[in-house]
Amino acid sequence: MQTKIQELRKERKITQSELADAVNVTRQTIISLENGRYNASLILAHKIAQFFGVTIEDIFIFNEEEENL
Amino acid sequence: MRGLFCGTTARNNEEYRKVVKRRMLTMTILIIVGIATAVTAYMAFHHSTSAISDHTLGIYSGVGFGMAASGLFFLIRDFLLLRNEAKLKQQRLEQTDERLAQIRDLALKPALFTMLFILFTSCLIGSIFYPVLIYILLITVWAFLIVYIIATRYYSRKM
Structure with a gap:
């Protein structure tokens, strides 16, 4: 799943470590989320959205074809 | 590990x-x-x-x-x-970390399969010389299956 985490993070000048600390995950998880290699759980998605003050849909780009829907 | x-x-x-x-x-x-x-x-x-x-x-x-x-x-x-x-x-x-937890869960599957395969082959060969080994294999496999079924039912009720 593609995300706008990197975009939002750079826009607000937040490092991967700072974001990882804020949502209680490792920096590697943030890297994997940004690269689209890992799909966040609903709880983590909610935490990240809350951190940036936006909705989950604003960050996570849900591709219906990719998810076979 | x-x-x-x-x-x-x-x-x-x-x-x-x-x-x-x-x-x-x-x-x-x-x-x-x-x-x-x-x-x-x-x-x-x-x-x-x-x-x-x-x-x-x-x-x-x-x-x-x-x-x-x-x-x-x-x-x-x-x-x-x-x-x-x-x-x-x-x-x-x-x-x-949820990603690391998922990695650990995924890694357990091939590790478990390998362990069961080695256990099975070693007991199969070993039981030619020591017949008691076949009982160890059967008990281990049954214990694994019973724990797996109980754990599945437990988590089915919890989720």
Whole structure:
């Protein structure tokens, strides 16, 4: 799943470590989320959205074809 | 092996501190069991009427000292960890991170399959020489299946 985490993070000048600390995950998880290699759980998605003050849909780009829907 | 069977849901360092303290208690038990294993073997070798062989003594004392030494190593590591907030946080994140938990779960599948395959082949070949080995295989497989079914039902009710 593609995300706008990197975009939002750079826009607000937040490092991967700072974001990882804020949502209680490792920096590697943030890297994997940004690269689209890992799909966040609903709880983590909610935490990240809350951190940036936006909705989950604003960050996570849900591709219906990719998810076979 | 890092983090195997170590998943936790601790949300902050205070909660994780309790997890580490519980783990330290487990390590203390491991040390006691290890020493007891080695001492029992030593006593059986020197004092029992049904003496055990040198080879068996070597295995029992090796396993015993191995358990005690690894328990002591992890006990000291956890003791030092409790005094270092930064490292405590780092380890908490590594053990509560959902991606790492998923990786651990995925890695367990091939590891479990390999273990069962080796167990099966070694028992199949070994049972030619030692027929009792086939019973060990059957008990292990049945125990695995029973625990798997019970755990599946337990989590089905919980979720």
